[in-house]
Amino acid sequence: MDNLAEKQFAVRKASPPGCTEVGMVPSVENNLDPTSDEALLVKVSNSKSKEAFDQLFDRFANKVFAHGMKIMRNEQMAKDLVQEAMLTVWQKAPLYNMDKGNVQSWIFTITRNRCFDMLRKQKRQSAVLSADDIWPAGFEDAEALSEAERGSVEVQISQIEKLVRQLPAAQQxxxxxxxxxxxxxxxxxxxxxxxxxxLKSRLRLAMGKLRQSLGTES
Amino acid sequence: MISEANYHPSTEMLKKFTAGSLLSGLNVAISAHIELCETCRHKTSKIEAKAAIDWLQTNDDQKQNDFSGLALDIVNQPQIEKPREKEAILDQIHMLDHSVSLPKVLAKAASQGLVWKQLGGGINQALMHLDDETQCEFIYMKPGSQTPMHKHQGSETTLVLDGSFNDELGHYQRADFIYRTEKDMHQPRSEEGCLCFSVLDSPLTFTKGLARLLNPFFKYQFRRSAAGRGI
Known part of the structure; x- marks a missing residue:
């Protein structure tokens, strides 16, 4: 991130913390319902909150179990699925990206993927491809990553500000x-x-767009 | 390398893909198509969101299990702080005079190594074993190659990765997803050459060793081997 755009922004870092910059729209996530799945997962992600995870566990464990019973028709395997899927939820919480879907969809795909992998193992099928290869977390991510690169072009601060204001509110x-x-x-x-x-994904997308607009893409 | 596809999987197929209820080979073909096709990518995320809602709203009469202790075990495990570095995988396939970049899932599948076989008539095949129910393969048609008229037994899914081919029903290029059932009769030909990933799901036929007769691209081989057996 040591690119030109950042250096230009650095000029303005003197602004008092918390002040609202011109054109900056407050992010909607500031007002997350604290009892929502999203708010709980954010707590699990940002502060490793065991209480928040407990609540998510209570909400989803039996749903995961029901999915396992439906697909595998075996109580022990369905219980194993609960363990596998909910462990993944805990471990991957910091990677959860709400731009790619809500928590329900995220846990649904985790459940499907772990179940798919369990079945594959049971059938002793090819280990080449896992569920996460078939259903990758984000196709868009790859494009955003490849977009990222630096260069050095003289740009006016005002031009950058204008471009920033054209970003979606969440990225701004x-x-x-x-x-x-x-x-x-x-x-x-x-x-x-x-x-x-x-956050990281939004930042990457935003900086990618800025670089592209500024022509600092390599 | 993103191109707009003209032929897509049906909504029904995307729903099954989302639910994880397709055979592996087909899942792989759809996953690869989705990576190349923005339209299907958006459609799939919508289907996924809907499937999640249905999943949570279903009132299954399963007993409510007591998983006490499990959550506690889980939170004692470490969390993943950042995405694992992607392992380096082959993401290009080298054809006669150029390289073709592959969708990630196919790149991973191909990373175990491809063995190309010449089938005659300008058709080359590299088989991959992805599951026990389907036959998955890369097919390369050299420029100017043509297969004889044939019908399908079972279904055949073809994803075009490079170049193009035609049959009586259309012209197909990169990202196009073509699903053929046993009713369809066609005669693929390729002017400029074509690389495809193809999935055949006709296990009964395969076990009898007849699959090749029925694979569109294999007709040549059939003729040659049939001639060899004096049929």
């Missing part, structure tokens, strides 16, 4: 947190109440 908020208020990724994720994975 992230750029503001990181490049204008100079917060760390963790601080920004806490402040916006979004998972770290979401």
């Amino acid at each position: 908020a992230v750029v503001e947190q990181i490049h204008i208020l100079n917060r760390t990724h963790e601080e920004a994720a806490q402040f916006l109440e979004i998972p770290l994975g979401t």
